[in-house]
Amino acid sequence: MSTHRTPNRDVAVIATSQTPSYRHFDGPEPVMIMRCVNDLLAETGLERKDLEFTIAGSCDYLSGLPFAFVSNIDGVGAWPPVYESHVEMDGAWALFEAWLRLQLGDIDVALVIGSGKSSPGRPREVFPLQTDPYVMAPLGLDPVSLAGIQARGLIEAGKGSERAFAEVVSRSRRDALANPNAQVAVDRSVDSLLAEPYFSSPLRLHDLPPISDGAAALILAAGDRARELTSHPVWIRGMDHRIESHHPGLRDLTTSVSTAAAAAGAGVQDGPVDVAELSVTYSHEELILRAALGLGDDVSVNPSGGPLAGHPIMATGLVRVIEVADRIMAGGAGRGVAHASSGPVLQQNLVCVLEGAA
């Protein structure tokens, strides 16, 4: 079992930025990144040289170009040269590394980015390449089909229903009407959703996320530097991530033990949760994640609409952190939980606990 200690240097989100979630962004990925970086610099008054460490998350396969992340540097800004790294993961994992990097104490400010353009490709054909290349990828088992299998398992285990899935969709996309960055925002009744045909039974098309382009970024600062840069720092109280077996047949798909372990590691249960932004990419996942995180029915989940309202892959997880941080900064919540996921059927999960000034 993995053992770890919670770092002792306080680190806060001090500024956030995200592009809208676009069905198709008519320009290169670095342009979206540059907009976020420029927003953050304008908002904080910092200069590029003040961002002592930069780390980005993106995925070559979405663009269909090896080394696609190299051109993203054009949006990050790298002259004079910068201290920088990149994860081939959602930006939420870039945040994890930046949070630990700031623990070393020699630097105080970091820029974290997540970006992706899913529009150039056909995700349903690309994503089977995430599965085992020898025994699964040749079958073409795609995430939508796997999600259908998982949703079916939930129903058969008595842990969910098509109506419950539709309720997630109805609520999320109605909440998204208040989110200017949302791509799919609509007020639909549960009954009208249930009248739609199946897409990947028992899931309907509306149970799936949209195909999206987008970028998100935030600035982290440590200790007194955070307090100096903003009057509303949002402190990272804990963060952890875990992975499960790559083979869906070796897992109980109706639970998420990796989310539960990450939640324990991040300290979700150490205080009240006012708001949660979860990477619910398929509606039924909200049921699994609520249970794994131990969130009661009173907890507001995905007030932004969540990934069902906009799903810029590789930024989606970082957007969850930003949505929680923004609500805490604005005073609408005191403590919140953000969740990011990677791989088919919630294989890998990250949980981050954020809190306002104590």
Add this chain to the structure above:
Amino acid sequence: MARPCAVIGIGQTDYRKQLELTLDGLVRWAALEALEDAGLTFADIDAVVIGKAPDALEGVMMPELSLCDALGAVGKPIHRVHTAGSVGASTAITGATLVESGRYDRVLVVCYEKQSEGNATWALSGGRSGGQGAGGTFAPWIREYIRRSGAPEHIGWMVAVKDRLNAMKNPHAHLHLPDITIDKVKESPMLWDPLHFLESCPSSDGAAAVVIASEDAARSAPHPPAWIVAHAKRTEFGSFPGRDTVYIQAGVDCATALYKKAGITNPLEQIDCAEIYVPFSWYEPMWLEGHLITPVGEGWKLTEAGETELDGRFPVNMSGGVLSSNPIGASGLIRCLEAANQVRGTAGDYQVDGARVALGHAYGGAAQYFAMWIVSSEVHPTF
């Protein structure tokens, strides 16, 4: 504050084509050897960090997802780094950071590439057919180095011979060319003027792994630790008007930050040996200068004088280097772990006598990503 940390286990596959092995088998080979060297099992590992160059080289997207079982990572954190050719060294640095942060005590770092699964030159050309590949990108910059420095043409040939003869002492090396000579290098086909075929790296398969541990964990390890004294990374744009592509600012800045952190004021004297990412022969003198080991214009003179040979004043690429084995995503980690081998005294036939401080280095992209570390047999070496 950053805690001291050290390499306590090293594992390497052989770097020849591994057509009979799966990706899982490849990474597990290196990981198990590293764990055995560290006297540990997967159960002792707190987190795994994996690195490789573009996923398109093997056609597996975000392979940490399908390799987590083979790496004993189920139920644990697994983190994936990708910083082009520098990725092996970047991944090592991320592993060190996770331990230095105080978060974890033992981190397994694994990097690999299986070039036999795909076409690297296609991928290195940005996925476009008919592209120039890495050699085509670097050749004009090498020409410019030769023009500026006045270095004679045979410098590149000398590096090609030296690294291949060093590789004869390394059982893991992909290329074993016992009969290589200056004349053979010079007469081999011209690929990208001035680079001949024998001045270029091979396409290799392979995985490399290290276990990085906190000070307490390192002190109870069965073999001598290689203390990670300093690490640094720098990145710049790959192309812009006026960019100096020979004496690269990000490389200079990276070395400056590294030596400052380590307390090194005279790298040529205070570093005992170096494993430097040299995929094309001329990059040995270019990085000697570009990383402030010699003055500008003097790097080739160190090479010409034989001082970068195994028994020279500043041995470079004792293991045979990238010119003898290039599983791309792993190559940077191999540089870092071979530096660790030297200061642990575990480099076998290519051991530099009494090595106390060693440099591991990698670069990538359009010579725009740099990652380096300094390891030592002492936790706080003084100079």
